Amino acid sequence: MTTSAERTRVAIVGAGPAGLLLSHLLAASGIESVVVDQRSREEIENTIRAGILEQGTVDLLAATGASTRVLTDGHRHDGIELRFAGEGHRIDFPSLTGRSVWLYPQHEVLRDLVATRLADGQDLRFGVTVDHVADATSDRPRIVGTDDEGRPFEIEADFVVGADGSRSVVRAAVTGSSTGGYFREYPFAWFGILCEAPPSSEELIYSNSPNGFALISQRSATVQRMYFQCDPEADPHALDEEAIWAELQSRVPGTTLQEGRIFQRDVLRFRSFVAHELRRGRLALIGDAAHTVPPTGAKGMNLAVADVVLLHRALTALLDDRDERPLEAFAEVALRRIWKAQHFSWWMTSMLHVAPDASDFDRRRQEGELRSVVESEAGRTYLAEAYTGWPFETRL
């Protein structure tokens, strides 16, 4: 079988936010890349994901021209509400940190990025399956697989990036196994809905109730996103609309939810994961290929963006100046933020959800924890700093 061998400077596997943003920053630095993804453009642009962008993510997307719509179509949120023991407590971000967050769904970021990259002439290929990385330890690694017509292909590069999500294929070449990492599962999941209704609240409500957790989020004036804690094995189609509204409503006492037709439902499993290695030679992992966080801290895509900022710096030093030092520091520096975000996501999750085996002691202790946060400026500030995002590290 003949394969057409091609060459590029950076081969990026995965056209999610991490891979596309990296290709965008590299192009701005004059470094050519090829981005391949197994999925179709339509699938990528329509996958429903979380919606909160940190201040630093928004600033970067706007300043680099990756997304200009984020500032016009996104909504700035200056706070969230933590609700427990029947009362709401607002965490005001600007007064505590000088920063805010933006509600702008990830698939909108993806639409902007795909459009920007294609308009710039980026080599971006959909429907391409990467099977493995060949010559992974050499300085000419290759991605090997089949293209959108089922023909074998190979792309040789100075550097290969795995931005191919939680089921990463590149990960095996970096860590030595497709699963190799630090891992934690949770005994609950989120039942998520999209519905046609006006907003029930102007800001997000994270509610800890005796019946379990609920999150009231928004999408637009006419579409809302809401979640409630459920069993990881729950069947998203087992409940009728009335039962879903009853579950949600019982978990946000004090707010009357605006109900409407539910047109999308899904069950999101909770996992925490960090790959054992983020880099090996001329290969690196970023985004969900490198780590997964439970969604309670709204960190997922923001963490991917922070990885991209670091890897972009490391790659420009390597490829423009033959300076290997930033690349040598990449994993260590990236991991500091990753583990802070892991902690924050785990903490928000455990503080707000009701574990299936929670004792009376656990429930009362949790209420004490929530009070310690909302009644202390230091506590509110820690939450606000983490939620709005720590400044990006730029020294490598």
Ligand code: PHB
């Ligand atoms: C969402 O709107 O989908 C969303 C918001 C905040 C989260 C998770 C998901 O923490």
